[in-house]
Amino acid sequence: MESLNHTFFLWLNAPEHPSALALTLATFFAEQLIWAVPLLIGIGWLRGGEPTRKTMLVASASGLLGLLINQIIGLAWLHPRPFMIGLGHTLIPHVADSSFPSDHLTLWWAVAFSLALQRGPRIAGVTLALLGVPIAWARIYLGVHFPFDMLGAIAVAAICAWLTLREAHWYLLPSYQLSTGIHRRLFSGLIALGWVRE
Template sequence: MEQLNQNLFLWLNYSAHPSQIIVNLAIFFAEYSIFLIPIFLITTWLRGDESTRKLLLEAVCAGLVGLLINQIISALWQHPRPFMMGLGRTLIPHVADSSFPSDHLTLLWCVSFSLLRYQPFRSIGAVFSLLGLPMAWARIYLGVHFPFDIVGAILIAIVSAWLSYVQSGLYLPFTYKIAINIHHILLKNSSKSDE
């Protein structure tokens, strides 16, 4: 399996003389497209009602659960990144930590899959889910992930979105109260600074 993982990586990793346009596009998808998630969550929270905000909190919880699972896996099993093995080429700097699974894609897909469960957010959930495809390609192309890191991310995202959905009754009432209190405090402080 590891040989297949490495062969797929070498097939998708950039060539010796990559086009600068392709490299810039890959850098955008690999490093910056993830910021669409917090932008969406914050703007939708600010415009949303209580039910919308609770759905957003569920999506955030899915992301946090996914990242926690990733940290546990990384602590138990260190899988080197391609550049740590001298494999392929790397175009962006990255800390030399465990590659499996991809945190970027885990977070993106956890939030996406959580949003897909609910009618008002199915379209944006689908868009974010599909955004994972160029992000996955870019992170491999730029030399910081293996293809199996991506497969691991999607599996963890499925589990995390499901867990956050089935256990929402345990955490959602409490976390909503905390989040809405923080929201009110920030609004109050914001209105005082405007005076």
């Protein structure tokens, strides 16, 4: 399995001298696009009503649970990144920690799958899920992940999205009440101006 992982990685990894366009696109997908997740959740919370806010809380819980599970997996099994074993070309800096599963894609897909499973934002969830594919390619292309790291991310994200939606009755109401109370204190001025919903 590991030899297959290495073979797929070398197929997708950047050449020694990639084109400027490919490098720019890959860097954008690998490092910048992730900020769309907190931006989407933040806008949904600030501008949405109660159903939208609860949807964003469930999606956030899915992403956070995914990152927690990844930390546990990383502690139990340290899988080196390609540059840690001298494989391929690495074109962006990264900490030499465990590569499996990809934290980046776990967070992205956990939020995407959560939104896709809920009633209101399904189109946004499916769109985010599809955008995860070029992000996965970019992380491999730039040399910081193996292909199987992405399969692990899909599995963890799918489990987290399903579990946090299924068990929402345990945590959603208290977390919504707490978040709403904090929101009202932080944004009281903007709420009064009508720029942010109460």
